Amino acid sequence: MARIRLERLTPIITLIAFLIIWWITPSFLKVFTKTTFEEFQAPIWIATRSIENLASATSAKTKSKKELINEIKELKRNNAYFKQIRSLNKTHQAEIIRLEGILNLPSRDSFRYELAHVIQRDIGSWWQNIRINKGSKHGLMEGDAVTFIGGVVGRVAKTNYYTSLVNLLSNQNFRISACFAQDERPLFYQGKGTNLWGQAQGYIKNAPQDLSTDSIKPLQLVTTGLGGTFPEGIKIGFVPWLEPDNTGMFQAGKVVLDKRLLGIKEVAVLIPYNRLKIEEYSDDF
Amino acid sequence: MIFDKRSLVLFFSNAILLHLMLLINSGITGFGLNLFILGPAFIIAPLYLRADQFFLTTLFSGFWIDSALPIPFGTITLLMLLSGSIMHLTRRRFRVEKNFHPSLLAQLINLVAGLTLFLVSYNCGFGDFYTMLPLSIFEAILSHLILIFLSPWFFNFQRALFILFSAKKDPESLPFV
Numbered sequence: 001m002a003r004i005r006l007e008r009l010t011p012i013i014t015l016i017a018f019l020i021i022w023w024i025t026p027s028f029l030k031v032f033t034k035t036t037f038e039e040f041q042a043p044i045w046i047a048t049r050s051i052e053n054l055a056s057a058t059s060a061k062t063k064s065k066k067e068l069i070n071e072i073k074e075l076k077r078n079n080a081y082f083k084q085i086r087s088l089n090k091t092h093q094a095e096i097i098r099l100e101g102i103l104n105l106p107s108r109d110s111f112r113y114e115l116a117h118v119i120q121r122d123i124g125s126w127w128q129n130i131r132i133n134k135g136s137k138h139g140l141m142e143g144d145a146v147t148f149i150g151g152v153v154g155r156v157a158k159t160n161y162y163t164s165l166v167n168l169l170s171n172q173n174f175r176i177s178a179c180f181a182q183d184e185r186p187l188f189y190q191g192k193g194t195n196l197w198g199q200a201q202g203y204i205k206n207a208p209q210d211l212s213t214d215s216i217k218p219l220q221l222v223t224t225g226l227g228g229t230f231p232e233g234i235k236i237g238f239v240p241w242l243e244p245d246n247t248g249m250f251q252a253g254k255v256v257l258d259k260r261l262l263g264i265k266e267v268a269v270l271i272p273y274n275r276l277k278i279e280e281y282s283d284d285f
Numbered sequence: 286m287i288f289d290k291r292s293l294v295l296f297f298s299n300a301i302l303l304h305l306m307l308l309i310n311s312g313i314t315g316f317g318l319n320l321f322i323l324g325p326a327f328i329i330a331p332l333y334l335r336a337d338q339f340f341l342t343t344l345f346s347g348f349w350i351d352s353a354l355p356i357p358f359g360t361i362t363l364l365m366l367l368s369g370s371i372m373h374l375t376r377r378r379f380r381v382e383k384n385f386h387p388s389l390l391a392q393l394i395n396l397v398a399g400l401t402l403f404l405v406s407y408n409c410g411f412g413d414f415y416t417m418l419p420l421s422i423f424e425a426i427l428s429h430l431i432l433i434f435l436s437p438w439f440f441n442f443q444r445a446l447f448i449l450f451s452a453k454k455d456p457e458s459l460p461f462v
Contacts, residue, residue: 124319
């Protein structure tokens with residue numbers, strides 16, 4: 001009778017043993033392992049970002065003097081323009097502080113802005129996320145609002161020490177209270193991924209029936225400030241079409257999001273001052 | 286257990302493949318596409334290494350991939366271990382010194398892994414089924430077309446690393462360890 005070679009079953013026995021161990025392992029150990037691996041990967045992504053910067057700086061060196069002079073001229077114009085806006089903002093800020101002082105109003109500055117670079121993008125049919133190079137070390141926490149020049153980007157879904165994962169506005173898990181630019185009635189916004197042509201999109205529900213829109217002059221959708229994560233009036237997108245929803249009482253429609261959202265490079269994370277104060281107090285106790 | 290330095294070589298080459306894939310995906314976001322080309326990372330370890338070394342390499346590679354992708358932790362690890370164990374048992378049937386069989390296996394496993402990730406993403410509520418399906422099919426076709434060229438390059442790269450690090454370049458004692 002032929003001998004049974006048990007060695008040949010080693011991979012299967014090991015696999016079964018691993019499955020049993022994996023099944024009984026507490027979830028905190030799994031989370032710890034995942035976080036450890038993520039922290040090991042963070043420097044790689046930051047290094048990749050630095051290499052990209054170096055490459056773009058090297059490619060800039062190949063430009064001719066004429067091109068550089070033109071770019072400097074353009075930058076000077078922008079610089080002068082932004083200096084004017086800055087001085088105007090300072091005047092407005094001083095006026096706001098003066099009025100707040102007279103009227104004994106609480107400060108309107110609820111957030112501080114933490115600028116971050118996008119180091120990785122996972123945008124496709126399965127996922128709608130980006131990773132940024134700021135994490136819990138910089139005061140970011142899960143749920144913080146993320147914005148860019150074109151409006152809302154998304155919400156921080158997970159923070160590591162040096163990096164954070166952000167759920168994009170087009171992510172199916174992203175929901176927010178929104179309203180139209182000149183209409184304060186709140187409605188419901190949810191992400192809807194990308195369509196076949198690679199455009200990020202979302203949809204709204206509970207829009208009032210008296211509103212109408214068209215593709216030539218679409219209604220602008222903005223944040224309401226309800227919930228406290230996002231300040232009021234930040235752009236979400238445009239709604240070119242509204243139709244009655246399945247209840248018949250409200251309207252629903254698709255939201256066209258900013259095209260720059262998919263190629264986004266820099267973002268600002270809004271960190272609430274109140275939370276920082278709570279943390280400071282908790283340290284005192 | 287005698288440590289086989291090919292384990293380290295394979296782990297790092299798998300990490301490079303993952304990093305390349307994520308870099309490509311980061312670069313093509315303007316098209317709203319997400320390629321999945323990790324099939325070749327599943328192949329060489331079970332076909333070349335002893336059972337214990339294969340297990341360790343696959344475990345660490347799987348954890349590395351799982352922590353980089355927004356999926357439930359352990360999905361890719363379990364898939365790699367399962368497919369690797371089957372390949373390890375049947376490895377005498379494959380000609381691993383050539384690229385044809387490993388490339389075919391890479392295509393097959395990439396398809397299975399892609400399908401698993403699609404179902405996992407759908408169950409996690411990452412997208413609407415009817416929106417996801419046509420785009421996922423298009424992405425899968427594109428990924429497999431790229432794999433036709435990528436797999437042979439990746440396997441040759443791994444074999445070249447074996448030679449570079451003066452490691453054993455032939456598979457472990459076939460048919461069974």
